[in-house]
Amino acid sequence: MLKRSPFLLLLVTAAGLFAAPFVLPFLGFTPTTINRILVWGIFGIGFDILFGFTGLLSFGQSAFFGTGGMVAAYLLTVTDFPSVIAALGIGTLVAGIVGFLVGMIALRRTGIYFAMITVAIAEVFFFVEFNPLSAYTGGENGLPGVPAPTLYLGFTTIHFDSDTRLYGFLAFWFFIAMAIALRIVRSPVGAVLRAIRDNPLRAAAVGHNIHGYKLTAFVVAAAYAGFAGGLLGLMQGFMPPDAFTFDTSGQLVMQTAIGGAGTLFGPLLGATLWLYLSDFLQTTLHLGATWKLVLGVIFVLLVCFLRRGLIGGIEDLYALLTGTRRKAVAITPVAAPSSPIAAERKPVTAEHARKAVITAMAPRPPANEPKNEVVLEAMALTKRYGGVIANSGIDFSVKRGERRGIIGPNGAGKTTFFRMLTGEVKPTSGSIIFEGRDITGMAVTDVSQLGLTKSYQINQLFNRLTVRENLTIAALAYLRGKFRLDLFGNPYQVEGLDEQVEKTLELINLTTRVDTPVSQLAYGEKRRLEVGLTVATNPSLLLLDEPLAGMSPAERIETVALLKSIGHGRTMIIIDHDMDLLFELVESVTVLQEGSVLANGTPDEVKRNAKVQEAYLGGVHEGLAAE
Amino acid sequence: MFNWSNFVSQCFNGLVLGALLALISSGLTIIYGTLGVLNLAHGAMFMLGGYAGWVAFSVTRSFIAAVIAGGLFMMVVGVLVERVIVRHFYKRPHEDQLLVTFGLGICLVELVRFFFGSLSKSVPPPAPLVGITPLGFMFYPTYRLALLGIVAIALLALYIVLYRTRIGMIVRAGIEDSVMVDSLGIDTDKVFMLVFGIGAMAAGFAGIVNAPVVSLSPDVGEAILVQTFVVVVIGGVGSFPGAILGGLIAGEIISITSMFNPAYSYVMLFIAMTLVLVLRPYGLLGTAGRE
Numbered sequence: 001m002l003k004r005s006p007f008l009l010l011l012v013t014a015a016g017l018f019a020a021p022f023v024l025p026f027l028g029f030t031p032t033t034i035n036r037i038l039v040w041g042i043f044g045i046g047f048d049i050l051f052g053f054t055g056l057l058s059f060g061q062s063a064f065f066g067t068g069g070m071v072a073a074y075l076l077t078v079t080d081f082p083s084v085i086a087a088l089g090i091g092t093l094v095a096g097i098v099g100f101l102v103g104m105i106a107l108r109r110t111g112i113y114f115a116m117i118t119v120a121i122a123e124v125f126f127f128v129e130f131n132p133l134s135a136y137t138g139g140e141n142g143l144p145g146v147p148a149p150t151l152y153l154g155f156t157t158i159h160f161d162s163d164t165r166l167y168g169f170l171a172f173w174f175f176i177a178m179a180i181a182l183r184i185v186r187s188p189v190g191a192v193l194r195a196i197r198d199n200p201l202r203a204a205a206v207g208h209n210i211h212g213y214k215l216t217a218f219v220v221a222a223a224y225a226g227f228a229g230g231l232l233g234l235m236q237g238f239m240p241p242d243a244f245t246f247d248t249s250g251q252l253v254m255q256t257a258i259g260g261a262g263t264l265f266g267p268l269l270g271a272t273l274w275l276y277l278s279d280f281l282q283t284t285l286h287l288g289a290t291w292k293l294v295l296g297v298i299f300v301l302l303v304c305f306l307r308r309g310l311i312g313g314i315e316d317l318y319a320l321l322t323g324t325r326r327k328a329v330a331i332t333p334v335a336a337p338s339s340p341i342a343a344e345r346k347p348v349t350a351e352h353a354r355k356a357v358i359t360a361m362a363p364r365p366p367a368n369e370p371k372n373e374v375v376l377e378a379m380a381l382t383k384r385y386g387g388v389i390a391n392s393g394i395d396f397s398v399k400r401g402e403r404r405g406i407i408g409p410n411g412a413g414k415t416t417f418f419r420m421l422t423g424e425v426k427p428t429s430g431s432i433i434f435e436g437r438d439i440t441g442m443a444v445t446d447v448s449q450l451g452l453t454k455s456y457q458i459n460q461l462f463n464r465l466t467v468r469e470n471l472t473i474a475a476l477a478y479l480r481g482k483f484r485l486d487l488f489g490n491p492y493q494v495e496g497l498d499e500q501v502e503k504t505l506e507l508i509n510l511t512t513r514v515d516t517p518v519s520q521l522a523y524g525e526k527r528r529l530e531v532g533l534t535v536a537t538n539p540s541l542l543l544l545d546e547p548l549a550g551m552s553p554a555e556r557i558e559t560v561a562l563l564k565s566i567g568h569g570r571t572m573i574i575i576d577h578d579m580d581l582l583f584e585l586v587e588s589v590t591v592l593q594e595g596s597v598l599a600n601g602t603p604d605e606v607k608r609n610a611k612v613q614e615a616y617l618g619g620v621h622e623g624l625a626a627e
Numbered sequence: 628m629f630n631w632s633n634f635v636s637q638c639f640n641g642l643v644l645g646a647l648l649a650l651i652s653s654g655l656t657i658i659y660g661t662l663g664v665l666n667l668a669h670g671a672m673f674m675l676g677g678y679a680g681w682v683a684f685s686v687t688r689s690f691i692a693a694v695i696a697g698g699l700f701m702m703v704v705g706v707l708v709e710r711v712i713v714r715h716f717y718k719r720p721h722e723d724q725l726l727v728t729f730g731l732g733i734c735l736v737e738l739v740r741f742f743f744g745s746l747s748k749s750v751p752p753p754a755p756l757v758g759i760t761p762l763g764f765m766f767y768p769t770y771r772l773a774l775l776g777i778v779a780i781a782l783l784a785l786y787i788v789l790y791r792t793r794i795g796m797i798v799r800a801g802i803e804d805s806v807m808v809d810s811l812g813i814d815t816d817k818v819f820m821l822v823f824g825i826g827a828m829a830a831g832f833a834g835i836v837n838a839p840v841v842s843l844s845p846d847v848g849e850a851i852l853v854q855t856f857v858v859v860v861i862g863g864v865g866s867f868p869g870a871i872l873g874g875l876i877a878g879e880i881i882s883i884t885s886m887f888n889p890a891y892s893y894v895m896l897f898i899a900m901t902l903v904l905v906l907r908p909y910g911l912l913g914t915a916g917r918e
Contacts, residue, residue, distance in 0.1 A: 127893040
């Protein structure tokens with residue numbers, strides 16, 4: 001839905017906001033309910049950026065909702081603060097700052113830990129509001145007497161003191177809030193947030209500072225919450241203390257899930273349904289407190305059966321009715337000339353002969369002028385897991401432009417070695433020098449930013465995003481650095497982005513699958529995209545962990561050709577078990593066994609090496625001797 | 628003025644609360660450790676166990692019957708919830724699991740409110756445990772002393788089940804690596820069901836034995852849930868000893884702070900949690916990789 005043009009979406013939003021006060025009353029909505037929906041809608045937009053787009057489920061948004069509301073209400077009731085808008089702004093700002101501080105703690109952990117910590121922190125806010133700060137917040141009485149907003153136009157002043165006028169005020173701010181959110185989710189930051197949601201490990205590995213971006217999303221959500229809290233006080237003329245309760249956070253989460261997370265409009269829809277039903281059940285059906293039970297049951301059913309909420313359900317229904325989805329599925333095989341079976345030897349090689357000439361972007365220039373030609377040097381690199389020694393005293397160096405293979409039986413410590421080089425695991429001892437710089441113990445994001453990246457043995461892709469979006473995310477890390485707050489930027493205006501993505505697409509032969517979501521790709525295509533993600537970050541040293549694993553013979557040949565074309569001018573280290581193809585690809589080979597280097601040399605030397613033969617075949621010596 | 632006898636008595640209160648939190652948290656932590664699901668309905672299960680016991684008490688007038696009913700009823704509820712709902716969420720994202728158990732918790736709370744109203748219900752302690760006991764240096768409510776013993780026995784029982792039985796070994800293995808346990812040919816389906824049942828029973832049992840101390844209301848589980856989270860974060864997810872240690876720490880913090888100013892007990896709890904997160908991100912007795 002958010003794929004549509006932002007202008008069109010905003011136009012529809014504006015039209016909807018204009019129509020709502022005329023249409024909704026006929027459906028049984030009271031003017032107060034309509035206003036409440038807008039406040040919850042704004043609250044939800046921010047939450048959706050955090051939950052729907054970044055994948056961080058917080059059960060503690062009440063802390064910021066309450067904080068923003070209390071600050072604004074305090075300014076407007078206790079002090080003689082003149083401007084309602086400025087009070088709202090200060091409330092929002094304070095909520096954002098508080099969000100920053102809370103985020104610093106809560107974001108130390110992810111997943112369920114994050115959810116638990118946010119719950120606990122919000123509970124602290126609740127107690128602090130009620131007791132130590134009750135002199136300022138009114139404790140359990142809240143802050144009454146919040147004035148209605150006014151707008152001074154020079155010749156007259158508008159008082160937003162009736163429900164209808166207040167609606168205009170709230171609708172205006174909802175529109176602004178939505179416009180800002182649409183910009184954010186379409187900005188490069190928005191792209192990275194989605195990448196974090198889908199695969200935080202890979203987002204960090206391509207070179208994004210995911211902690212910084214998560215904190216950004218957290219602060220944005222807190223600011224939206226604070227703003228909505230301020231509006232709540234204005235709307236009711238009273239800032240209620242129950243804004244701080246766990247119920248507030250819970251209601252927000254439920255409304256967002258009911259409407260559909262990751263849509264920005266979902267929370268508004270969820271709030272509409274929620275508040276309407278709560279009115280309807282209480283006043284029309286006279287269910288009293290049971291309304292919450294009914295809503296709880298509806299919520300559980302929705303989570304069970306309508307995973308993407310109402311908006312997701314509507315989209316699916318629309319697709320079903322118009323048949324677009326089925327058509328898309330029918331088209332894909334045709335549009336994919338590179339499906340494994342279709343990939344015959346000859347056209348593939350011809351294709352790649354052409355591609356070898358194209359060769360993607362030249363690798364990034366080295367950070368330090370290389371005095372010698374050694375790009376990477378590992379010295380006495382050791383990794384122990386308790387009593388298990390995964391790597392012991394590995395000395396290893398690679399020259400610029402070299403293509404090196406690493407072979408070794410399963411469990412030889414190849415992947416651990418790679419993981420130490422990229423900074424995914426810290427070595428127990430030893431050091432790693434990359435382009436003259438000591439990178440031992442550096443974080444994976446920083447190593448990637450220096451130009452050393454790895455493609456994974458098991459695909460690590462952004463599964464809900466398309467091929468283009470995947471590559472865009474990787475390329476953005478290279479072009480924008482590890483952290484930049486261009487919240488309102490347009491990713492397609494980042495200089496060189498299109499070129500980088502197009503070249504990578506062509507290189508990995510996925511130009512016909514550009515807008516296909518990763519989840520619909522064939523295995524071989526995913527594997528090429530896996531390599532593409534690293535190439536798009538333009539590394540000067542590329543590590544490939546079993547790039548041929550699980551591929552059909554035809555796909556293997558195709559991939560070897562791809563790797564050759566990537567390798568032009570780029571240093572590569574490749575782990576693989578397919579020795580025939582690997583030896584054809586690389587200039588030199590390192591053999592690992594039981595965590596140590598067994599042999600080094602050209603492919604031919606290694607093939608003839610007796611120790612290597614023994615390691616692989618076991619007891620060749622005796623066999624030969626007996627002959 | 629610092630009042631020593633008050634302080635000692637609060638320390639005892641902390642011990643009782645801590646033991647209770649330890650019991651509830653171990654239920655939460657073994658469910659999470661084995662099934663990978665954080666049960667946000669755990670607080671509601673604590674509350675429901677109390678109400679089940681209250682119903683049994685109203686009918687039989689026997690405290691023992693109430694405790695047995697509270698525990699067993701929650702075991703059955705836990706098994707049913709796992710069978711009917713939670714089971715379908717193992718393969719779905721953590722977020723969906725949180726959402727569904729959260730919704731479930733609301734349904735349980737509102738269901739209880741629907742049947743029993745919002746007014747609080749109380750279960751008196753059994754006759755021999757009414758009154759106060761002189762401890763030499765102070766007088767302490769007899770039932771609270773007994774509660775400490777009851778919860779300690781329950782924790783011991785849980786320990787024996789977890790560490791001294793075949794099923795316990797499977798559960799602990801599942802906490803470390805449930806995929807491996809599955810591939811060893813162990814029917815994890817039944818184990819999961821049982822673990823959810825045991826976890827719910829721990830919460831329900833705690834709910835009824837606590838009823839003579841804190842009277843029951845539909846909302847009594849919410850605060851417990853939050854405290855349980857702090858316990859698990861402090862102790863480390865998936866760690867039974869961690870739940871006990873975290874429970875005792877949290878209990879003492881809440882009680883001792885309450886002596887000075889109850890309003891700050893959550894603030895102190897939160898400071899303790901933050902310290903643990905900064906110094907030992909996986910909890911005091913947690914292990915990396917159990918997340």
